[in-house]
Amino acid sequence: MTGGDAYRGIARRYFRAALFYLSLGAALGALMMLFGNDNLQFLHGHMLLVGALLFAGYGVGYQWVAGRADASPPPGSSSSLAAAQFWLANIGLPGMLLGSVLPVGYALDRIGVLFGLMEAAAAVMFGVVIRKSGTLMSSPAK
Secondary structure, three states: OOOOHHHHHHHHHHHHHHHHHHHHHHHHHHHHHHHOOOOOHHHHHHHHHHHHHHHHHHHHHHHHHHHHHHHOOOOOOOHHHHHHHHHHHHHHHHHHHHHHHOOOOOOOOHHHHHHHHHHHHHHHHHHHHHHHHOOOOOOOOO
C-alpha cells in the first residue's frame, strides 16, 4: 500500500460525485428548456459549477497529492482531514441546493446560507490539505 492510496480513493469518490452532479445539472437544464421555466437556475448552476466543476477539481487535486505521496510520503499529511473535507463538501452542497428551493421566510431560506458556509469551509479545508501535503513547496519527483 502506497502513501497515496487514501488520497486516490478520495479522488475517485470526488470524480463519481462530479459525474453525478453533472448528470443531474444537465438533466435539470434540459427540463427547464423543455418546459420554458427557468425558476431553478440557482439549483442548475450550482449543480454544474460546484457539484461538477469544483468536485472534479478536488478530485484532480487529491489525485495529484496521491501521485506525489507515492514518490515520497508528504510531511504532516492527513488523509483523515481529506476524508472530513470530502464529507463536509458532500453534505454542504445538497443542503445548499435544498435551501435554494425552500420558501423564503420563516428562516427556512437561511438553511441554504448555513450549508453554503459548510461548502466554503470545505474549500478552506482543501487548501489546508494541499498545503500540509507539501506538494506546493517541493520539487517534482524524478
